[in-house]
Amino acid sequence: xxxxxxxxxxxxxxxxxxxVGMSVPLKPGIERxxxxxxxxxxxxxxxxxxxxxxxxxxxGYNTNYKDNTNKAWLRxxxxxxxxxxxxxxxxxxxxxxxxxxxxxxxxxxxxxLLSMVIYNKEDGPSILPDAFSIRTNQRSNSNxxxxxxxxxxxxxxxxxxxxxxxxxxxxxxxNTFFHIPLWFSMFILLLISIIYSGKYLKNNNIKDDIIxxxxxxxxxxxxxxxxxxxxxWARFTWGTFWTTDVKLNMSTVAMLIYVASxxxxxxxxxxxxxxxxxxxxxxxxxxxxIPLVFVIPRxxxxxxxxxxxxxxxxxxxxxxxxxxxxYPAIIGFTLLGLxxxxxxxxxxxxxxxxxxxK
Amino acid sequence: xxxxHIVAIIKKDFDIEVRQRYAIAGIFLFAVTTAYFIxxxxxxxxxxxxxxxxxxxxxxxxxxxxxxxxxxxxxxxYLYYYSLFGPLEVIVAKLIYNYLFTxxxxxxxxxxxxxxxxxxxxxxxxxxxxLFLGTLxxxxxxxxxxxxxxxxxxxGTMMSILSLPLVLPSVxxxxxxxxVAMRLITDTAIxxxxxxxxxxxxxxxxxxxxxxxxxxxx
Numbered sequence: 375x376x377x378x379x380x381x382x383x384x385x386x387x388x389x390x391x392x393x394v395g396m397s398v399p400l401k402p403g404i405e406r407x408x409x410x411x412x413x414x415x416x417x418x419x420x421x422x423x424x425x426x427x428x429x430x431x432x433x434g435y436n437t438n439y440k441d442n443t444n445k446a447w448l449r450x451x452x453x454x455x456x457x458x459x460x461x462x463x464x465x466x467x468x469x470x471x472x473x474x475x476x477x478x479x480x481x482x483x484x485x486x487l488l489s490m491v492i493y494n495k496e497d498g499p500s501i502l503p504d505a506f507s508i509r510t511n512q513r514s515n516s517n518x519x520x521x522x523x524x525x526x527x528x529x530x531x532x533x534x535x536x537x538x539x540x541x542x543x544x545x546x547x548x549n550t551f552f553h554i555p556l557w558f559s560m561f562i563l564l565l566i567s568i569i570y571s572g573k574y575l576k577n578n579n580i581k582d583d584i585i586x587x588x589x590x591x592x593x594x595x596x597x598x599x600x601x602x603x604x605x606x607w608a609r610f611t612w613g614t615f616w617t618t619d620v621k622l623n624m625s626t627v628a629m630l631i632y633v634a635s636x637x638x639x640x641x642x643x644x645x646x647x648x649x650x651x652x653x654x655x656x657x658x659x660x661x662x663x664i665p666l667v668f669v670i671p672r673x674x675x676x677x678x679x680x681x682x683x684x685x686x687x688x689x690x691x692x693x694x695x696x697x698x699x700x701y702p703a704i705i706g707f708t709l710l711g712l713x714x715x716x717x718x719x720x721x722x723x724x725x726x727x728x729x730x731x732k
Numbered sequence: 733x734x735x736x737h738i739v740a741i742i743k744k745d746f747d748i749e750v751r752q753r754y755a756i757a758g759i760f761l762f763a764v765t766t767a768y769f770i771x772x773x774x775x776x777x778x779x780x781x782x783x784x785x786x787x788x789x790x791x792x793x794x795x796x797x798x799x800x801x802x803x804x805x806x807x808x809x810y811l812y813y814y815s816l817f818g819p820l821e822v823i824v825a826k827l828i829y830n831y832l833f834t835x836x837x838x839x840x841x842x843x844x845x846x847x848x849x850x851x852x853x854x855x856x857x858x859x860x861x862x863l864f865l866g867t868l869x870x871x872x873x874x875x876x877x878x879x880x881x882x883x884x885x886x887x888g889t890m891m892s893i894l895s896l897p898l899v900l901p902s903v904x905x906x907x908x909x910x911x912v913a914m915r916l917i918t919d920t921a922i923x924x925x926x927x928x929x930x931x932x933x934x935x936x937x938x939x940x941x942x943x944x945x946x947x948x949x950x
Contacts, residue, residue, distance in 0.1 A: 575946040630897040638881070641890060651880050654943045655894070658876060661939045665901045665932045673925070 384709025391703040395551040398695070401532065402437040402497035403539030407490050407505050410470070423509045425477040427459075432492065434467040434500065435539060442494035446471045447526050448506070449489045453480055454521030476520035479510035486510055491526060498532035502541065538693045542611050549607045550696055551703045556600040557625075559707040563593040563715070568660045571653040583649035584726065586656060587639060588718035592711045594632045601625065612677060621671040621678045628666050631659045645726075737817050741825035745801075759797045763789055763841050771848040779852035779914045782845060787907055789841050791870065791899070794834045798874040799881075799891045801826055819948035823941060826875050834871040838863060852914045858922065859913035865929045866906025869936055873899045876940045879947055902936075905929045 409422055411429040422428055432446075446458035460472040471492075479486055490505040537547055567589035574582040604622065605615045616622065635655050642648040671678070749756050766789050770777070777785070813822065845851075853859045877895040905925055912919045919925065 575943075627897045627900050630893075634893045634897065638890065638894060650947065654947050655880050657943055658939050659898070661935055662873075662898045662901070665928075665935070669928060669932075670901055670904065673921075673928070 380709055381713045384706050384713060387702045387706030388710060391551050391699055391706055395548050395699045395703070398535055398537055400436055400545065400547070401500065401536040401539045403435045403500045403541070404490060404492060404502035404505075405433045405435045405467075405541065407432045407471075407502055409506070422475060422506055424475050424479055424511050427472065427474050430471045430473060430490075432469045432471055432490070434469070434492070435544070436497075437467050437492075437500065438494070438496045439463045439469050440466050442496050444469065444492060444494045446473075446493075447491045447524075448473055448475070449491050449526065450479070450486065450521060451489070453518060455491065455524075455526050456521060457524035475508060478512045478514060478517050478520065479508070480518060481513045481515050482510075484510060493526075493529055495530075496532070499526075499529050500539070535695055535698075537695055544610075546607055546610050547696070549603060551699050553600060553603040553607055555700065555703040555707045556596050556603065558704045559711050560593045560596040560600060562708050563589045563596065563711050564660060564663070567593065568657050571656040574649060574653045575657075578646075578649075580645065580649060580726070581723070583653060584719055584722045585715075587652060588715045588722060590632060590635060590656060591718060592714045594629065594636065595714075596707070596711060597625070597629050597632070601629065617677065619677045621667075621676050624666045624670055628663050631662060631666075635659055734821060737821045738825045738828070741813075741817065741822060742829045745825070745829045755800070756797075759793055759837065760840055762796065763793045763837065764844055766793075767841065767844040767848060777849045779916050780911070782849060782852055783907060783911050783914060783916065786838075786841055786845055787866075787903060787910075790834070790838050790867070791896075791903065793837055793841070794867075794870060794874060795892060795895065797833060797837065798830050798871065799878050799888060801830060801875060801878050814948070819945040820941065822948065823875075823879075823944040826879075827872055827937065827940065830871040830875045831868055834867045834874075835864070838867055852916075853910075854915045855913040859910055861926060862906050862909030862913060862929070865926065865933055866902055866909070869902030869906075869929065869933045870899050872933065872936045872940055873902070876936075876943070879944060902929065902932055905932070 407430050409428045410431045411427070440463055444461045444463065446461055447455035448458075449455040456473065456476055458471045458473055462470040462472075464470065485507050487504040488506045488508055490502040491499055493499045540547060567586045570582045570586035570589065573579070574586060601622075608617060608619075608622075609615050635652060638655060639648055639652045642651060770785055774781070842851075873895050874891075877891055877898065881890040881894055905928060908917070908919070909922065909925055909929065911917050912922050
């Protein structure tokens, strides 16, 4: 029991990951906002000009618009915001918001982006970034008073723990706790396995070979699970199960390399020779994995965060509430992988002993 | 490590190649036949197809050629080499020989393609840079995998499933560089691509030289 504490720890962490990761609600957010009115010069929803009155239909997510006094703003970054003239609640998640777009915009491009902010006491603030692109008629850096009449103040966050709301990700943001930790723990397992492969080449102890190959087996399983979870995630965010995204295809090639190493193992009958060849190939494969997964995806455009100019885990894609589950999940999956490996090692050593006795 | 030993091994490999003429002739006939097959099937190739097909033919012809580099002689002969040369000399000689062979093969394929389809290359310096760096990566991976799979029984299949995923990064980068040399795509960071290809080559060669001594004993 004493030596098994890490197995229990791993399972507890994974239970925590599943329960917290699945049950914590998302922050209230704005799913979409569309203008449903004609502007003064007959402009429809797709092109709003400065100085017009517009009614914007808002569809919220997890929001409670009824029984609350809601406030809405259109925010132009760093300059200020204009408050809504009227907030008509239709249901908990639907509302029509009336705005008067200011006549004077700061001196910048002809088209300027406004973000939408809605606030009530129960939900806290919810933001739709770059909700509208406004065609501006008058641009100057003075007379911007319209923007500062009713600033966004007195805002308090909703109490309790919530995961951030992102418009495309929606509830699939919870896959962060499964898809990414599976890849992380795959890498940790492969790293340990090349250490044992190196040890085998140095000492020729067959035990090291069994450990290394069991680790590769479990790592391949984790990699395949990583591809499957990623594929399901892609279906709900990018629209298809499989895309031409580099990172997807490079990680598939990486999996092919490791599946080939397992086939290589099974093709050789002599135990020492098999151990030697698969240990050499394992070290070589890990070296080949580095350009595949870390170099090539950074060269071309990718839909993944951290590639092709997208922010990585350190950027605004990761919030502290997500980190509270994400980092434990990495440890949990790694411990689970090590437990699976230890079972495989026991099985392989028993087989080895049994075969040698025969 | 002794330079004269390396030269001796390369010369020995070359002599074997010349004496067993059917093997080398078979490889080149493979390349020419495939090129001719493509010529009859496509009639006309765009620059993009030219680029991809040249490298695919080089890849598979090279695979067939290098697979035998550790199994073409008898076991006893290898024992004899083992007593004569260090593992480092053997692997460096094999790497150099296979590299030269792959470059020669590439020029033959490009020559045949030029006759049949014309030559879309615009920037020859860049094309040659990409060619030399890319074939270095391909031939080093093939050399390593043939030293691993040559030991196994069904070396042909084993060789392709082990080495094709491993050469993918070098081949992709090389295709990108040669496509830039044909003005098919534009890339302002082409110097960076060349450096990355060179560093992948160095990584591969370093790993081969690092691992081979423990394989050679077997």
